[in-house]
Amino acid sequence: MDAIGISTRQFGESSLSAFWGGVFNYPNAKFVHYSLEDKSNNLLYTSTANINEKDVVYQKIPQDVSNSFQYLHYEILDSEGNVLVEK
Secondary structure, eight states, X not given: OOXXXXXXXXXXXXXXXXXXXXXXXXXTEEEEEEEEEOTTOOEEEEEEEEXXXXXXXXXXXXXXXXXXXXXXXXXXXXXXXOEEEEO
């Protein structure tokens, strides 16, 4: 099963927010393109993250975006940019 999400961790007075996940069911997957939207479906942030050799994706995101997004949309892509999965 694939798991993709956003998490924020507190470290004393500071925090770190990241887009992360495991993409295990798609052997040809190379990238995850994702977007974060607010409750009115306004685009707050978009990026593309590489999937590493252990089938894991990780990318830091701005704290202000992490605090205000409501919806995560993503596409798992192969090396040629073809969409393998869209959620």
